[in-house]
Amino acid sequence: MNFERFLDINIKDDNSFIVFKDNKILYEPELKTFLLDGKFLDIDFNNSTLIGIAKNNDTNIYGLDITKCSNNINIGYKDINELDTRHLLSILKPDEIVLMGRANQLLHWIKSNKYSGYSGELNKFDSKEQSLFCPTSSAMIYPSISPCVLAMVIRDDEILLARNNMFPKGLYSVLAGFVEVSESAEETVKREVLEEVSINVKNIKYFGSQPWPFPSQLMLGFTCEYDSGTIKVDEDEIAEAAWYKATDLPYVPPQTSLSGQLISSFVEDHS
Numbered sequence: 001m002n003f004e005r006f007l008d009i010n011i012k013d014d015n016s017f018i019v020f021k022d023n024k025i026l027y028e029p030e031l032k033t034f035l036l037d038g039k040f041l042d043i044d045f046n047n048s049t050l051i052g053i054a055k056n057n058d059t060n061i062y063g064l065d066i067t068k069c070s071n072n073i074n075i076g077y078k079d080i081n082e083l084d085t086r087h088l089l090s091i092l093k094p095d096e097i098v099l100m101g102r103a104n105q106l107l108h109w110i111k112s113n114k115y116s117g118y119s120g121e122l123n124k125f126d127s128k129e130q131s132l133f134c135p136t137s138s139a140m141i142y143p144s145i146s147p148c149v150l151a152m153v154i155r156d157d158e159i160l161l162a163r164n165n166m167f168p169k170g171l172y173s174v175l176a177g178f179v180e181v182s183e184s185a186e187e188t189v190k191r192e193v194l195e196e197v198s199i200n201v202k203n204i205k206y207f208g209s210q211p212w213p214f215p216s217q218l219m220l221g222f223t224c225e226y227d228s229g230t231i232k233v234d235e236d237e238i239a240e241a242a243w244y245k246a247t248d249l250p251y252v253p254p255q256t257s258l259s260g261q262l263i264s265s266f267v268e269d270h271s
Contacts, residue, residue: 005106005130005143006052006060009045014059017041018103019073021066024082025100026073034088034100035061040076044069051106054099063103065111085214090254097256098211105213109143116141147179148217151189152262153201155226155243159266161250162197162233162241172240172250173259176219189222197241198232201225207265210258219258223265246270 009015015038019026027034049065066073074080085104089097109132116123116134123132123141132141152174153160161172177192179185186204193201207221233241244250246267253260 001054001056001061003054003102004052006127007050007125008127009050009052009060009062011038014038016056016059016061017043017064018053018061018100019064019066020085020104020107021069021082023085025085025088026080027083027088028077028080030078034096036077036080041073042071042075043073044071049107049111051103051110053102053106061099061103063107065107089256092256094256101211101213105211105216106143108213108215113141144216145218146216147185148176148212148219149179149185149188149192150207150219150221150259150262151175151177151193151201152207152221152223152266153193153199153226154223154266157270158243158245159249159263160197160199160226160231160241161244161252161263163239164237165239167239170251171253172244173253174262175238176259179220185220185222189224193224194229196234196238197229199229200227202227207262208258212258221258221262223262 017036017038018034019036025034026036028036043064047068051063052060053063054061085100088100092100113123113132115121116136118134118139119136121135124135126133129140133139162175163172175193175196177188179188189204190201193199201224204222204224207223209221210219212219231241233239252263255261255264
């Protein structure tokens with residue numbers, strides 16, 4: 001499969017669509033897929049947002065947003081459900097998550113950059129650069145990515161887990177925060193942990209990364225050690241935080257997420 005960005009479409013070609021509606025994704029439960037065949041869909045292209053995201057042999061793959069469409073798109077599938085994208089994270093394979101996320105991110109890019117911030121004109125698409133551009137200034141607009149750190153804080157045989165105010169009740173994870181302008185990722189780890197739970201950390205080590213395109217993040221995972229301080233949550237972002245042993249963890253994210261992988265590595269090291 002080749003990842004590309006393109007806008008052209010021929011309905012006679014073999015086209016597959018990853019379809020979003022009202023921030024949910026259309027999913028065929030019997031076939032267990034979100035990659036829908038264009039031959040079985042009735043698409044109102046005039047009221048949809050479309051972006052080509054990849055080519056797989058002779059098949060073009062598109063991200064499609066039909067939020068503004070009033071017609072029923074399904075004309076050939078037995079059933080299609082509307083599911084929350086995050087719900088699928090626990091059941092999809094890693095390469096499927098990447099494909100679904102790419103569609104979501106590029107749709108966000110094309111919708112949020114319809115007009116040029118330089119001239120106010122409609123942006124155009126450069127097929128060679130696979131980029132939007134301002135017709136007056138010729139400034140290129142590529143998909144933006146926001147780096148975000150995940151900080152797993154360890155104190156002896158305990159891990160610091162917190163429940164963000166946006167999380168469902170009972171779900172805990174490692175701390176997270178966006179990288180600020182002129183700030184290194186390691187500096188972000190120190191700042192975010194101190195701001196959110198009043199803890200100072202040391203021995204920061206890189207763990208791994210994961211695209212998290214909901215809509216445009218790149219997660220950078222780090223491990224670090226407790227240095228000083230007592231937990232005091234900021235209450236604006238963090239509702240609860242506490243130290244947990246590997247044998248007594250609360251409900252945490254699945255291992256398809258980088259935060260889940262970080263927590264899993266802690267459990268493996270302390271079993």
